[in-house]
Amino acid sequence: MKPKRQEQETASTEVAEVAPNILRMQLPIRLPGLGHVNMYALLDKNGAALIDPGLPGPVTWQAIQHRLRQAQLLPKDIHTVLITHSHPDHFGGAQRFVKEFGATVVAHRSFRFGLAKSIVENQPEISVDDLSDGEPTIAPNDRAEMTERGGHHHGDKHAHSHGSSEGAGWWGGPTPWGGSPPRPSFRHRLLRRVYRVLGRGMNVPKITHPVEQGDLIELAGREMFVQHTPGHTPDHFCLHDPEAGVFIAGDHVLPTITPHISGISSSEDPLLSFFNSLDRVGELPGIKQVLPAHGHPFSDLQARTVAIKEHHYERLERIHEISREFGRPASVREYSQHLFRRRSWGSMAESETYAHLEHLRHAGSAQGHRDKRGVLYFETG
Numbered sequence: 310m311k312p313k314r315q316e317q318e319t320a321s322t323e324v325a326e327v328a329p330n331i332l333r334m335q336l337p338i339r340l341p342g343l344g345h346v347n348m349y350a351l352l353d354k355n356g357a358a359l360i361d362p363g364l365p366g367p368v369t370w371q372a373i374q375h376r377l378r379q380a381q382l383l384p385k386d387i388h389t390v391l392i393t394h395s396h397p398d399h400f401g402g403a404q405r406f407v408k409e410f411g412a413t414v415v416a417h418r419s420f421r422f423g424l425a426k427s428i429v430e431n432q433p434e435i436s437v438d439d440l441s442d443g444e445p446t447i448a449p450n451d452r453a454e455m456t457e458r459g460g461h462h463h464g465d466k467h468a469h470s471h472g473s474s475e476g477a478g479w480w481g482g483p484t485p486w487g488g489s490p491p492r493p494s495f496r497h498r499l500l501r502r503v504y505r506v507l508g509r510g511m512n513v514p515k516i517t518h519p520v521e522q523g524d525l526i527e528l529a530g531r532e533m534f535v536q537h538t539p540g541h542t543p544d545h546f547c548l549h550d551p552e553a554g555v556f557i558a559g560d561h562v563l564p565t566i567t568p569h570i571s572g573i574s575s576s577e578d579p580l581l582s583f584f585n586s587l588d589r590v591g592e593l594p595g596i597k598q599v600l601p602a603h604g605h606p607f608s609d610l611q612a613r614t615v616a617i618k619e620h621h622y623e624r625l626e627r628i629h630e631i632s633r634e635f636g637r638p639a640s641v642r643e644y645s646q647h648l649f650r651r652r653s654w655g656s657m658a659e660s661e662t663y664a665h666l667e668h669l670r671h672a673g674s675a676q677g678h679r680d681k682r683g684v685l686y687f688e689t690g
């Protein structure tokens with residue numbers, strides 16, 4: 310059996326000081342590819358700020374209480390909650406700290422989650438990529454096992470009932486690339502359940518303190534700067550303490566897996582945004598400690614940004630090969646089914662494929678056109 314990737318490890322109950330006055334606390338999540346999310350507590354004389362307090366719901370809340378007790382903190386000591394980006398495994402506990410303890414909530418000013426007015430805002434992914442081939446994010450057996458545990462099996466027919474009209478995505482709206490919707494992936498079905506639990510977004514926190522690129526926040530007795538890092542989501546931000554060389558990375562740069570890049574984004578070329586964000590953080594001097602949202606702390610931020618970019622370049626190269634193999638314009642789904650393993654097929658794979666094809670189109674090395682039914686076809690070269 311393949312060794313588990315560190316991002317898949319089950320949440321440890323241990324609290325570790327990973328930098329002076331910064332504690333790593335792992336909260337349980339059970340998503341394909343991910344076994345925990347790191348909540349960081351940044352201690353100061355007024356109490357503590359928390360970064361990314363896990364999924365919504367009582368299990369996470371209990372785990373948060375437990376971790377805080379270990380650190381001799383009370384929930385009322387939490388004066389600030391920071392949310393690196395608008396995925397539910399990162400903002401879950403935030404609203405409770407606001408409601409019950411009057412905490413301030415910090416997120417990027419473009420923070421937006423879920424079933425909003427336009428399709429552009431409906432980021433379908435709930436967490437990081439477990440789809441990639443070049444840099445595999447999950448062992449096939451583990452994934453099958455997780456799917457099993459989640460009570461879902463192949464041939465689960467009523468998953469089809471949602472959004473089954475031609476050209477509709479799992480959320481019921483049309484995909485920008487057209488074509489009939491794929492069967493929603495386990496993750497999407499899970500997200501739908503999360504939505505139900507959330508009461509359609511009721512627990513999405515109200516951001517009391519929106520921030521943007523370059524803003525300075527004092528945390529853990531340090532001066533930390535906001536680095537806006539669009540890509541994984543348009544609202545993703547990281548925190549940088551230049552004096553100590555500490556970098557809080559969210560899902561932007563993870564130790565061994567690549568974050569999902571969705572083609573459905575308010576950004577015209579989300580992959581290019583992601584590359585630019587990787588370059589920007591890769592150039593930060595003097596980084597000693599990178600604190601990711603999943604997996605263990607690491608030190609070589611620059612090398613990791615390069616490796617993630619290489620993974621995407623390989624995928625872009627592979628798209629050229631696939632196009633040559635087809636010898637004709639092909640749909641986003643056709644490309645995605647050549648890029649991804651069968652078990653990853655679905656709207657997430659298509660969405661990420663679309664991001665890559667659009668990137669090539671914007672760079673002038675792919676052409677796209679629609680047929681009469683509105684399905685997009687791409688050809689590279």
Ligand SMILES: [Zn+2]
Nearest residue numbers: 436437560602
């Ligand atoms: Zn995440």
Ligand SMILES: [Zn+2]
Nearest residue numbers: 396436437560
């Ligand atoms: Zn995420």
